[in-house]
Amino acid sequence: MIVGPIARVDLGALRHNLAVCRAAAPKSRIWAVIKADAYGHGIGHCAAALKDANGFAVARVQEALGLRAIGISKPLLVMEGVANATELGAVLSMRVELTVHASWHLDLILSQLQTNPQPTPQRVWLKLDTGMGRLGLHQAEAIALIERVRALASAQAPSAPLLELAGIMTHLANADDPTHPMTGEQCEQARALAERFGLPVSIGNSAGVLAHPAARSDWVRPGIMLYGGSPLLNRSAKALDLRPVMTLSSQLIAVREMAAGTLIGYGSTYRCPEAMRVGVVAIGYGDGYPRHAPTGTPVLIRGQRAALLGRVSMDMISVDLRQVPDAAVGDPVLLWGQGLAVEEVAEQVGTINYELLCRLSSRVRMVHDDGAMQAHTQEPRS
Template identity: 50%
Template sequence: MIRAQAVIDRAALAHNLRRVRDLAPDSRVYAAVKADGYGHGAVTVAQALREADGFAVSSLDEALQLRWAGIDKPVAMLSQQLDVTVCDQAAENRLEIVVFHDSQLEVLASYIGPPLTVWITLDSGMHRLGFASERAGEIERRVAALERVEVAGWLTHLACADEPSRPDTRAQLDDFAGATSGRAGLRSIANSAGVLAWPEAHADVVRPGIMLYGSSPMLDRDAARCGLEPAMHLTAPLIARNRIAAGETIGYGATWRTPQDMDLGVIGIGYGDGYPRHAPSGTPVLLNGVRVPLVGRVSMDMITVDLRDAPDARVGDRATLWGGGLDVDEVARHAGTIAYELFCRLTPRVRFEVV
């Protein structure tokens, strides 16, 4: 009997990429596959998204994983510090460097290897990575003076695109447009929320992430309303069904008490598999098409659910923790987190299958 299993649906990944194309038909797509493809397997995802124009990762190690797997599309490293070794590896493997700090420019100034392609990041208002927008002209001149560096374009990142009513995104777009006006190179702005809610942010290259995996980045609409399909179906078996008397407490800390004589189910997944430890009682689980609530605390290896609405559930039946009819974003909201974290925290105990 397989314990926790995550089935990765390549067709769903491809569908979600087509959704990006439908929304941003005039833009190139750099698919974000950092953090091991948001926990789905970077190589698996990149192969499923072979129609993407390129890929975005965090680091050199992540980029090389794609190259070693035979992925030959452009790969941009979004937050990689630079030294001579990184530059040499980037040139040898045709990787694109995202430049966001003066220390990187200092390394590039001393670089004597084969030509490199770089993107210049401007801080249009998120205040995380990037050069201040008012420095755009200075940075452009400094990079132009580097004989072995070619600029692909200009990049920024949106902080609040998931909340269209806020003014922050409009301010960022105006800031970036002003800073890059008249400058050579492509423009890249939109993340998943930008793709869905801000057509004016599509520019030359979009960088979708979470929407490719079937999760909504928007606060005001779920994945189905965004036209997305879940790419991960996480399941685990029902390993016990127990009749418990009224008034008994359940699990560590005795945080939940049975309101009547009732059946409880024990499902073979816990925080040791990456299921969120802080998921509270009431978090939904799907069992044979029926929603049953989690009760009591999540343990390392198991969770307990209320089976009053699932009288036909039997030991060996597989429960869905998310995907396959249960929106991961709903589970994340109950657990006080986001789908990104749920995906990325699955542990090696979970068996992965690709279909």
């Protein structure tokens, strides 16, 4: 056995979680959000497994081009839109739907389409800033753009429109808190604008879909819930019927008897309170395990919880084996996933499930398991 961390990706769980989204928002079409390498789960495998999604949403043009390059033919949405003329030129013929979050976007798209007309109209989503305060048009800007596109369409031959307004989209700032009053207001603003112009609307992320009925819009954009992460502050993934997709594990590479008073790891931040067995696990921040994980962060060995001790090194962590007396060199050690929720580890570390899942390094082997189909191992990515 080759020693080192492995991230097992359960594609059956991914499909189950998509079905949970479908059941929560049965009238919505689903952009499955697979940006950032499908939240660290391998974008190609995840896109292939998510056949029941209506389309895929990514953050950047580069990600959309990558999906087309591997033969993904479903509708694609670039949520950050294009950054410049080069990016636009690269996607124009790729049937990629673009977010327009500034009026210069529309100028750029129209000027390129006029010199380089496409066989089908370019679909654009106007992004309305309803309170996120990040990307987006203010209400008045959005209205001006819609009126401009409509005026242009009526001036053109109806057979050859350059552009199609696909809808209004907005992003929720506080949907992780089911009681937050801002979410209802954001949904209301986006819905009112869409209704006024008879356009579809896209609002809900995972938290919106699961906790806010008004966010179950014509199109929803779930991300974290597909990977089995809870998007809500006060609900576990299990309570939401979400199954963990990634299980990260490694192995014990040493089991040592330490005398009382022994200091563990860099900075000598942990002192053994008694004679005890300490295990060393082959995972560290060089693999993407969080360096700030404190003493006490749980891992699972032989189905028992064991606590991390001292500082996380680049390649190793130390763990307390007092609760796992039979632990032996070679034992698998589970860092998160099936049996230990990534949210629990994230909370200990002071971060969120999203960050832990996204940050594994290319040194971690990924195994994509598709149930009946053979598992596909991807050797460490370089």
